[in-house]
Amino acid sequence: MNYDFKAIEPKWQKYWDEHKTFHAEDNSGKPKFYALIEFPYPSGAGMHVGHIKAFSGLEVVSRKRRMEGYNVLFPIGFDAYGLPTENTAIKTGVHPRVVTDNNIKKFTQQLKRVGFSFDWDRVIDTTDEKYYKWTQWIFLKMFEHGLVFRDKTLVNYCPSCKVVLSNEDSQGGKCDICHSDVVQRTKEVWYLRITEYADKLLQGLKDVDYLPNIKLQQENWIGKSTGAFVNFSIKENGEKLRIYTTRPDTLYGVTFMVIAPEHPIIEKYRESIANIAELDAYKAECGKKSEFERTQLVKDKTGVRIQGLTAVNPLTGKEIPIYISDYVMMGYGTGAIMAVPAHDTRDYEFAKKFGIDIIEVIKGGDISVEAYTGDGEMVNSGELNGITNKKDAIEKVLKVLEEKGCGEAGVQYKMKDWAFNRQRYWGEPIPIVHCPHCGMVAVPYEELPLRLPPVENYEPGSDGESPLAKIDSFVRCKCPKCGGDARRETDTMPQWAGSSWYFLRYCDPKNDKAFASKEALEYWMPVDWYNGGMEHVTRHMIYSRFWHKFLYDIGEVPTPEPYAKRTAQGLVLGPDGDKMSKSKGNVVDPNDVVDVYGADVLRVYVLFMGDYEQAAPWSESGIKGCKRFLDRVWALSDKLIPGDEMRPELEVAIHKTIKKVTGDIEAMKFNTAIASMMALVNAVYEVGSINHAEYKAFLSILNPFAPHMTEELYSVLFGKILSEQPWPKYDETKTVDDEITVVIQINGKLKDKMLVPAGSDKEELVKLAMNSDRVKAIIEGKTVVKTIAVPGKLVNIVVK
């Protein structure tokens, strides 16, 4: 009988659905396990096989955990706000709500066909008003706690999408969505004060189990640096010019200062600056460059000296010139630096170009050639002279600065506040009212959700305004505070909003009194294991950790961190080795694979194709190997013989395989887990038969990977539901062979092998090795210098 996956797979999917086999109990005597995968954005194209790989990892873990006796929460949902949907709506005139619903339907159908063991009773949709009511609620809580503010600044603006983008969405100067060039524009935007949580986000990493490279990326993203703030003064007017530096030890080597073109001191002292026109021109020039261009022109430093303002070094009293240059950013530190050309490569370039003095204060390099950034003895540095290392020099200079009251130690973070709004329709409306008398006023909690009104066309306004601005009935409102005429905010939240707390909603998805009940959160949180793409380990993860930490601080969630453990899977590349994309036409649709091979083959293949954490190209022939494997597993039922005890000829192999698969799943080494099961099947074919006990154990460990086939075989042959059987245990004593092969080396080269009893000690091994005819022949006439024996492994005979 052949394996008819077209009949068997839907049969079991229906069974699991109807019996709620994978339902997560809210209260259970069992230990809980919360497995989280990044919920997909339901695009019109449907899923590709990369989604299947991304979900299959924790799918296998979840199924194993249930068999191990855990109460498992393995939920699914849809992160459905976003530009592609809105763009489709603009193009086709179909409402984004309808587009989204259709896409979710398509995704759901695809997911169900693969047989994922999600709890389908907990599905969430970020665009559902019952969901985004709570997204707005959390936003208002942040507003209430002063974490929301508005500021007029230069923003990244995408002329094509007509939206303001966060730094994160415009990396490399390209719009994350449409990849066109981003330009700089001044605009009043909403911010979330994530920088207030910079240190907490950094410290929290100590208590979580993330892959080391994930932690590192987050640390780099937060970008903590320790240094000092130093107040220089301006000779002409006594104004303080405050700078940030990580090298206060080089303070005696300062020969000029540089401030950002936007630095407020220029405006403040316009009148006393002789060459203000030149500065204005330079500033205008910089404004035209995108951030990308600014950072690309690393080699060629530009700038203008400010005529009429002179800085004074607080330690030496020396007068030094001030320049403006775009290599200093307003957004980091204080927007002003002290320049030490002898010991900073950027300052060195600038000094060379502008003919500024270069004073060596640390010995060890050749400053006539390049800046020396290493350690060494301090010179030309007053009281610091003679100190030979950076740490001591910094300590000393900080003391001096503090005594003089002109500086102190300080820290800075690269992370910037989060620009939190978009001029788009398909997003959560920001629940704020602008009142001419009261200013920004929160929409009262009881009025949530603030619903998206219907609009006739989704095109953003030409000035980048949201389409909501055109809806008079939405915009005009009464101030909740004073009752006077007011205007509603028309911007919506960025797509990151809904995904910043979705893991909390899964704990209690239908609650209409709270985003989730305290009991549910207490029971399920934190997420025990979160897996997703590397592309989300900074933005999404840091944003959601921020939201979670805020909720923790106001007592709304029970854990300081949302995710106890985080791993990441590698991409599935197209058959051509390129990243899958619609434009390249190399996208593989899981539906097509399921049609031809069935879901189990697809599931096994995405996990077998390579190291789970690495990218691997899709291979049409590679998947055939997995089909053969499962066909051979199915065909084993023809070789089935009675027997409730494993037979000696297979017992060790099976125990070894159970051990291997059990460990490999935890380590996400799915490829080697499958390889070991393939090897076991090969061994069974050599034996020629398999008995009940042996087959049961094997089907159990294969079940998380190929649940449909194993469920069918188990129920037909043994009359039970395999998903409800316990995970097989291995006996350590049965994972070792009685006899093992030991290698004999001569001078480190493999010469012979021998079969010895498992417990043989060093002496026995050497004696046995010396008995080998091959060894005897080779060492004939030579002197044995030394013998090394490693029990269970090898004997090495060193001869001369």
Add this chain to the structure above:
RNA sequence: GCUCGAGUGGCGGAAUAGGUAGACGCAGGGGACUUAAAAUCCCCCGGCCCAUAAAGCCGUACCGGUUCGAUUCCGGUCCCGAGCACCA
């Protein structure tokens, strides 16, 4: 430029508290079954030498080192990938 990760057969990839390199799979070759094909089953499959085998030699990006023994450890070089990117 800086930080991190990696480099193993024709291909995807195994194996690192230093100890049989190439598990498992794909592709390829040979055979069995078949009128034939597909499917299935069995055998071979890093390179050189060789009729074949045995034996021997070479082989984990490259050069050198430590060691009885190095894919694994150390130093240097070259590539590839990811992230950050004038962060003071």
